[in-house]
Structures are given as C-alpha cells and as structure tokens.
Amino acid sequence: xxxxxxxxxxxxxxxxxxxxxxxxxxxxxxxxxxxxxxxxxxxxxxxxxxxxxxxxxxxxxxxxxxxxxxxxxxxxxxxxxxxxxxxxxxxxxxxxxxxxxxxxxxxxxxxxxxxxxxxxxxxxxxxxxxxxxxxxxxxxxxxxxxxxxxxxxxxxxxxxxxxxxxxxxxxxxxxxxxxxxxxxxxxxxxxxxxxxxxxxxxxxxxxxxxxxxxxxxxxxxxxxxxxxxxxxxxxxxxxxxxxxxxxxxxxxxxxxxxxxxxxxxxxxxxxxxxxxxxxxxxxxxxxxxxxxxxxxxxxxxxxxxxxxxxxxxxxxxxxxxxxxxxxxxxxxxxxxxxxxxxxxxxxxxxxxxxxxxxxxxxxxxxxxxxxxxxxxxxxxxxxxxxxxxxxxxxxxxxxxxxxxxxxxxxxxxxxxxxxxxxxxxxxxxxxxxxxxxxxxxxxxxxxxxxxxxxxxxxxxxxxxxxxxxxxxxxxxxxxxxxxxxxxxxxxxxxxxxxxxxxxxxxxxxxxxxxxxxxxxxxxxxxxxxxxxxxxxxxxxxxxxxxxxxxxxxxxxxxxxxxxxxxxxxxxxxxxxxxxxxxxxxxxxxxxxxxxxxxxxxxxxxxxxxxxxxxxxxxxxxxxxxxxxxxxxxxxxxxxxxxxxxxxxxxxx
Numbered sequence: 001x002x003x004x005x006x007x008x009x010x011x012x013x014x015x016x017x018x019x020x021x022x023x024x025x026x027x028x029x030x031x032x033x034x035x036x037x038x039x040x041x042x043x044x045x046x047x048x049x050x051x052x053x054x055x056x057x058x059x060x061x062x063x064x065x066x067x068x069x070x071x072x073x074x075x076x077x078x079x080x081x082x083x084x085x086x087x088x089x090x091x092x093x094x095x096x097x098x099x100x101x102x103x104x105x106x107x108x109x110x111x112x113x114x115x116x117x118x119x120x121x122x123x124x125x126x127x128x129x130x131x132x133x134x135x136x137x138x139x140x141x142x143x144x145x146x147x148x149x150x151x152x153x154x155x156x157x158x159x160x161x162x163x164x165x166x167x168x169x170x171x172x173x174x175x176x177x178x179x180x181x182x183x184x185x186x187x188x189x190x191x192x193x194x195x196x197x198x199x200x201x202x203x204x205x206x207x208x209x210x211x212x213x214x215x216x217x218x219x220x221x222x223x224x225x226x227x228x229x230x231x232x233x234x235x236x237x238x239x240x241x242x243x244x245x246x247x248x249x250x251x252x253x254x255x256x257x258x259x260x261x262x263x264x265x266x267x268x269x270x271x272x273x274x275x276x277x278x279x280x281x282x283x284x285x286x287x288x289x290x291x292x293x294x295x296x297x298x299x300x301x302x303x304x305x306x307x308x309x310x311x312x313x314x315x316x317x318x319x320x321x322x323x324x325x326x327x328x329x330x331x332x333x334x335x336x337x338x339x340x341x342x343x344x345x346x347x348x349x350x351x352x353x354x355x356x357x358x359x360x361x362x363x364x365x366x367x368x369x370x371x372x373x374x375x376x377x378x379x380x381x382x383x384x385x386x387x388x389x390x391x392x393x394x395x396x397x398x399x400x401x402x403x404x405x406x407x408x409x410x411x412x413x414x415x416x417x418x419x420x421x422x423x424x425x426x427x428x429x430x431x432x433x434x435x436x437x438x439x440x441x442x443x444x445x446x447x448x449x450x451x452x453x454x455x456x457x458x459x460x461x462x463x464x465x466x467x468x469x470x471x472x473x474x475x476x477x478x479x480x481x482x483x484x485x486x487x488x489x490x491x492x493x494x495x496x497x498x499x500x501x502x503x504x505x506x507x508x509x510x511x512x513x514x515x516x517x518x519x520x521x522x523x524x525x526x527x528x529x530x531x532x533x534x535x536x537x538x539x540x541x542x543x544x545x546x547x548x549x550x551x552x553x554x555x556x557x558x559x560x561x562x563x564x565x566x567x568x569x570x571x572x573x574x575x576x577x578x579x580x581x582x583x584x585x586x587x588x589x590x591x592x593x594x595x596x597x598x599x600x601x602x603x604x605x606x607x608x609x610x611x612x613x614x615x616x617x618x619x620x621x622x623x624x625x626x627x628x629x630x631x632x633x634x635x636x637x638x639x640x641x642x643x644x645x646x647x648x649x650x651x652x
Contacts, residue, residue, distance in 0.1 A: 071102035085445035148222040158190035205268035212407030257556025265439030282320035312532040314367035324374035361395035398428040407435035437481035467638035492615035513640030519578025577643035581635035595627040607636035
C-alpha cells in the first residue's frame with residue numbers, strides 16, 4: 001500500500017527555497033532560486049556533500065533554467081512494501097519523503113517543468129517531469145545540464161570511458177577529486193569517499209525512453225552528459241509530453257556497506273509488469289573454448305557437443321545450458337566475418353545446417369535442463385516477433401543479447417522492447433555489451449543480469465581482471481545492480497606464471513576468491529564458464545552447485561573501499577557469505593550477528609597457506625556457531641573465503 005500525506009510549506013515557498021529531509025532526518029536536499037536560476041545542495045548530518053549545483057535543460061526552442069518562478073511545492077510521504085522476483089532482497093519496505101517543485105518560465109514560451117525530489121534514509125533522488133501543457137506538446141532536448149558540484153575533495157573511485165559508444169569495460173581509477181581528469185567521460189555509478197568516512201555514489205534509476213547519463217568534469221565541477229542519438233552529437237532526447245527523465249540518484253551513508261545493501265534503485269522503479277518463476281545457473285562454453293574430451297565426435301556446432309554439456313549440467317544440478325555457436329560461428333546463419341559483426345544475410349530464425357535446435361531442446365528437456373541462446377542484437381531485433389515465437393516453440397527459455405554497446409535513447413527503447421516481448425514468450429534476458437542497469441529488474445524481472453563491466457572473459461587475452469580490479473566492483477558497478485562477470489574459472493596460476501590460452505583459460509585469483517564472487521556479485525543468472533573436467537571432483541565445486549542466485553536479504557558485515565568486502569546473503573533459512581580481497585594479504589573478522597537465534601552449521605572455504613604457489617588450494621572446515629560469534633578468515637593475496645551457513649535442527 002502507498003500512503004500520501006500532503007503538507008504545504010508557504011514560508012519556504014515565499015523565500016524561494018525548498019528543503020526536504022529524509023525520514024530519519026540525516027539527509028537534507030535544498031533547492032533555491034538564485035536570480036531566477038535553480039541550484040541545489042545536499043547535506044548528510046549537516047555536512048555539505050553537493051553544493052550550489054545549477055540545474056538547466058537545453059531544448060531546440062531555447063534553454064530552461066533562467067527567468068523562472070517557483071510555484072507552490074507539494075510535499076508528501078511515500079511508504080510502500082513490495083516483493084522482488086529477482087534481487088538482493090525478497091521483500092522491500094520503502095519509506096521516503098517527496099516534494100514536487102513546479103518551475104515555470106516568467107516569459108514566453110512559459111514552459112512548465114516539475115522537479116520531483118525524494119529523500120530516503122539511504123539516499124536522495126530527483127528527476128524532471130514534463131507535464132501536459134497547452135502550448136508545448138513535444139520536445140527535442142540538446143542537453144540536460146544537471147551539475148554535481150561535489151565539495152571537500154573526496155576520494156573518487158570511477159571509470160573513464162573513451163566515448164558514448166562503449167561496452168563499459170575498463171579499469172577503475174582511485175584518486176582525489178581534484179585529480180580527476182577534466183573533459184573526459186566517466187561511467188556511473190561513481191563513488192566518493194569524504195574525509196570523515198561519509199560515502200556517496202552517483203548513478204541513475206529508471207532509465208526508460210531517455211538517454212543514458214555520464215559524468216564529465218569541467219572547471220572543477222561535475223556535469224551530466226547524455227548519450228547522443230546515433231551518428232550526430234546535438235540531439236539527446238525526443239519525446240511527447242507528458243514525459244519524465246530518469247532519477248538522478250545519490251546513495252549516501254556513513255557505512256559503505258549500506259550502499260551495497262541498498263534497494264534504492266528498485267524503490268524508484270515501477271512495479272512488476274510480468275509474472276515469472278525461479279531460475280539459477282548456466283554453462284557458458286564460449287569462455288572455455290567449447291572444450292570437449294577426446295571422444296568419438298568432433299567438437300562443433302552439432303548435437304554431440306551440446307549433448308556433452310547438457311549431460312554435465314544434468315549431472316550437477318545446473319539449470320541451463322547456453323548455446324552461442326562454435327569457433328566464432330554463431331548457431332544461426334550468418335555470413336559475417338566475426339560474430340560481433342553480423343553479415344547482411346544473417347538470419348536468427350535459421351540455425352546452421354549442422355544443428356537441429358528442436359532436437360537439442362527436446363533432449364535437454366528430457367534431462368531436466370533448459371536452453372539459453374546467445375545472439376547478436378541486430379539479427380534478433382530484425383525478426384524480434386518471429387524469433388521469440390520460434391524460440392518459445394523450440395522450448396528455449398532465455399537469451400543472451402550482445403554487442404549493443406550504446407545507451408542512447410533509441411537503444412534504451414530497444415532494450416525495453418526486448419524485455420517486454422521476451423516476457424510474452426516466457427524468455428529471460430541477459431544483456432551483454434550493454435550499459436549499466438538502473439533497477440528495471442523490478443518492472444521486468446526477466447532481466448536476469450547485465451554485463452557492462454570488465455570481467456573474466458578478458459583472461460582469454462590478458463591479465464587485467466585481477467583481484468585488484470574485482471575489489472572495485474562492489475563499490476561501483478555493483479551498486480547499479482546485477483553484474484554478469486563470466487564467473488567460474490577453476491584453473492588458477494600465480495601471476496608470475498600466468499599465460500594466455502583461448503581454450504581452457506587460466507585465472508589468477510585463488511579458488512576461494514572465485515567461490516566468494518558468486519555471493520559478492522549480484523547476478524540472477526550464475527554462469528559456470530569452465531569445462532566439466534575443471535569442476536567435477538574439484539574442491540569447492542559443491543559450493544557452486546548449491547549457491548543460489550536470488551536472495552531474501554543482503555547484509556555487508558565488513559568492507560573497506562578497494563581493499564576487501566564481506567557480503568552475506570540469505571536464501572530461505574540458509575545464509576551464504578563471500579569475502580574477497582585485493583592483492584594485499586590480511587585477516588578479516590566477520591561478525592555473525594545477522595543470524596537468527598539458535599545454533600548454525602558453517603561450511604567454511606578458506607585460502608590455504610600455500611596459495612602463493614598453488615592458488616587452487618583451499619581448506620574446508622565445519623564449525624558450529626551462533627549469532628554472538630565472529631569468524632576470522634585469512635584472506636591471501638588475491639584471495640577470498642566462502643561460507644554456507646545452515647540452521648541446526650535442534651529436534652535431532
């Protein structure tokens with residue numbers, strides 16, 4: 001249920017200043033008209049975080065931001081409890097204060113735009129609403145000049161990008177604010193750590209029928225930059241009224257783990273539009289090179305190769321087998337030179353002659369395994385309705401849609417069209433080569449995960465996705481939502497012995513680090529990317545067989561930016577804990593006060609003492625604990641720890 005409490009505040013209106021505080025009183029947003037120009041401030045516990053930040057919008061018929069008056073603001077309290085089908089929480093209670101601030105031009109063309117602000121206990125969000133009005137039916141936006149004037153020289157953790165057309169795959173920079181490169185695109189979420197350990201992340205929520213936003217520092221101030229329409233630079237958004245922008249989001253706390261726990265982005269999205277059931281883990285043979293054993297059949301785009309992996313999935317309780325093709329040849333007809341660039345005669349509805357997709361789906365079904373297909377987005381979109389109907393007929397249950405590499409308004413619309421039409425055919429969607437999520441999995445829970453990050457696929461060509469990169473993820477990209485990371489590499493080498501292999505690739509972090517990533521990183525489709533022989537009979541594989549992908553509750557017992565993080569997630573009565581470390585060895589104490597009453601059995605996987613020479617070596621222990629206990633785990637360089645915690649049945 002949603003409850004509204006309207007409270008007018010005429011004295012604030014008269015001073016041309018509006019203030020909104022969070023329910024707990026710690027956060028405050030202020031909007032002031034200075035010389036008829038709107039600027040805003042954000043404070044946390046009376047400390048300024050963002051100050052004197054101007055707001056303006058540039059349209060084809062002139063800028064909106066000067067010569068404005070503020071009409072009467074409308075205050076309300078919003079309270080809502082909702083269920084997530086996929087997410088870091090099952091049941092979410094959302095409480096916020098809201099103010100709608102009507103802004104109107106004092107001269108022609110007398111346009112009206114509302115600034116809608118919400119204050120939660122863990123953040124502030126605002127967006128622009130473009131209401132219906134007599135003399136303004138549609139708009140063409142050139143720029144959204146939302147400023148983020150960060151104060152006090154905090155530490156910045158974020159990603160530089162080369163252009164708007166990007167797969168969002170790069171390493172992170174960790175520097176003082178004053179050292180941020182000027183006139184360089186930066187991805188969101190970006191984290192700011194203030195001197196007294198207040199943390200603020202900037203991102204966006206509910207990106208729908210609008211262009212994605214980036215950050216850009218110029219003259220010492222951060223500005224929002226919208227992704228332009230393809231093949232030009234001026235036009236960013238075109239829309240008919242009524243319309244609205246995405247939410248500009250500030251996740252704020254004096255505990256960085258609270259940002260990871262936050263459900264702020266789903267709070268700002270619309271309720272679920274579809275119904276769905278449960279899901280879990282899949283193979284992904286592209287990463288391992290589609291390796292098959294020395295058998296009587298040749299590996300390739302054929303039934304025996306897929307049967308080999310389907311049988312592996314069936315033996316080990318994996319839900320899906322993914323089919324992308326073989327040796328850079330997609331499973332469907334394509335006359336392109338590489339699967340990233342489909343040819344003119346590519347046809348998503350025609351499998352290559354060596355594949356009978358119906359036969360594969362029927363066999364998988366007989367083994368209790370479902371099929372998940374990779375595709376480049378272009379041939380899929382060209383025949384979207386025909387293709388989805390055909391996939392449903394075959395018995396396919398999901399899609400990995402790849403190589404979008406854009407988040408202009410057209411691509412944002414296309415992504416939502418994929419989700420809406422896939423849902424009608426009972427298909428889940430995994431976006432690759434994509435921009436960050438924005439909480440849309442509340443509205444479309446068939447969005448299982450997104451890439452939009454530098455991940456373990458790079459181990460096939462270089463050694464860039466080390467533990468030092470992994471540890472940036474929980475404090476940046478993960479704050480936006482589920483991250484597909486090509487998890488499951490079980491062949492680790494010390495860094496000084498690492499070598500590149502396209503088939504049977506190596507990784508550099510410890511086995512326990514790899515196990516822990518399944519808990520630390522939120523993703524509703526857990527990928528098992530290595531070969532069957534890399535897993536079966538190997539220590540720790542049993543953890544991957546049982547770890548869930550959707551959660552009832554998430555807590556962060558301990559975290560230190562870019563050093564280590566411990567994340568605990570509950571599924572049913574069981575808890576799973578993952579702790580990952582950077583390249584500096586350390587001990588981390590994990591308090592178990594998130595547990596309920598009674599005794600619990602802990603199955604603990606921790607780094608062995610010799611992981612510097614054998615990073616695949618782990619120690620498995622069983623402990624009995626209560627919520628009053630703490631467990632100290634040794635995290636090796638590039639290491640980690642994982643736990644499966646189960647309540648003890650005292651009736652036995």
